[in-house]
Amino acid sequence: MDQIQAMRIYVRVVEAGTFTRAADSLSLPKATVTKHVQALEERLRVKLLNRTTRRVTVTADGAAYYERTVRLLTDLDDIEASMTNARSNPRGRLRVDVGTGVARLLIIPNLAQFHARYPDIQVDLGVSDRVVDLIGDNVDCVIRGGELSDQSLVARRIGNLEFITVASPGYLERHGAPQHPIDIERRHNSVIYFSPQSGRHYPLEFRKGEESIDITGPYLVSVNESNAYLSAALAGLGVAQITTFQATPYLDDGSLVQLLPEWSQPLLPVYVVYPPNRHLSAKVRAFVDWAAELFQRDPHLQRTAAPSTVPGRLMLAA
Template identity: 85%
Template sequence: MDQIQAMRIFVRVVEAGTFTRAADSLTLPKATVTKHVQALEERLRVKLLNRTTRRVTVTADGAAYYERTVRLLTDLDDIEASMTNARSNPRGRLRVDVGTSMAQLLILPNLAEFHARFPDIQVDLGVSDRMVDLISDNVDCVIRGGELTDQSLVARRIGNLEFITVASPEYLAQNGTPAHPLEIEEKHSIVVYFSPQSGRHYPLEFRKGEESVDITGPYKVSVNEANAYVTATASGLGIGQITSFQATRHLESGALVRILPEWTQPLLPIYVVYPPNRHLSAKVRAFVDWTAELVQRNSHLQRTT
């Protein structure tokens, strides 16, 4: 038995919560994962995991072994990195998760630049507006907008998203242009964004001085994905609020028109997030630094007021 491999497999099973998910993330047969964990238990002569048909949980011995194993593997990675050219030439498979609009407008159009700089890094890019579980989904880092709810995660703030209020020219020609946010509630329809996790509907938010207005409807359609939201708004289904980052090309083409520019919305912070118990390897650091550099170059992502 390769003891180091068995230890890495055990850690992945604990973090994934099931043998099946661990096997999928490691691209190994489930039988191989099970065999390594069983061999590890036989070697240590202790039971590390409680197995059920749906999930595995760690025993008291397993929890203690997991904590020490994570530290040992992190130290091992540090040693290997210091003895090779990994810092100057990072390599390996990198699992990243990013929101749909950020992937479409920022990451994917510039990813060739990243690969030109770091040709030995393979990027597995998950694209969705659903928040992933970094530990159980075995993701190295995520890029997300919004305040963090899980304070156990490590986050680096790299920019801000500014929201503006827009509608299609056809919609405004048919329904008129509101002069005040309250007119939207009385005479117009909005496009609603709802959370992929909770299903919560988010209102349109308007701020001007001490005045604050939130509009929740009426609406004809709600969506849970950023690009679909832009398409619905540009298709004349109602008034929406999108980031200036998303809006630029649609405003330039005339597909969308900005309205109520004197009313602002709260800025949304952009974070690169990674788990606290994961070694920030050279490949992760390379991607995090490159993403921060990319965001810094885009003026729409650096609004401060």
């Protein structure tokens, strides 16, 4: 038995919570994962895991072994990195998760530049507005929008998203343009975004001085994905709030019209996030620094003001 491999597999099982998820994340057969953990228990002569049909739980001995093993593997990675050119030439497979809007408009269009700079890094790009479990899903880092609810995660703030209120010309021909946010609630339809996790509907937000108004409807459609949200606005299904980052080309070609410009919306902070118990390897650091550069290049992503206090509003950067 390769003891180091068995230790890495055991750590993955603990973090994933099941043998099946661990096997999937390691691209190994479940039987291989089970075999390595069993061999490790036989070698140590202790029971590390309690197994049920749905998940595994860690025994007291298993928890102690996990904590020391994580530290040992991190030190081992540090040693290998220091003895190679990994820092100047990072390599390996990198699992990243980003929101659909950021993936379509920013990450994917520029990914060739990343590979030109780091040709030996393979990127597994998960694209979804659903917030992933970084540890359970074995994700190295995510780009996430909204205030962080999990304070155990390590986060680097790389930008802010500014929202504006828009509607299509066709919608405005049918309904007229609202002169005040209350007009939207009384005589218009909204396009509403709802959380992929909780199903919570997020309101249209309007701020002017000390005045604050939130509009939750009426609406014809609500969606839980940012590209679908934009499509609904373009299709004339109601008044929507999207980022200037998304809106600019459609404002320029007349597909969307900005409404109520004297009213602002809270900025949404954007972070690159990674788990605290993961070694920040050269490949992760390379991606984090590159993503920060991308956001810094675009003035629409660097607006400054008081950020949104609404946790979890994940329009673009889940």
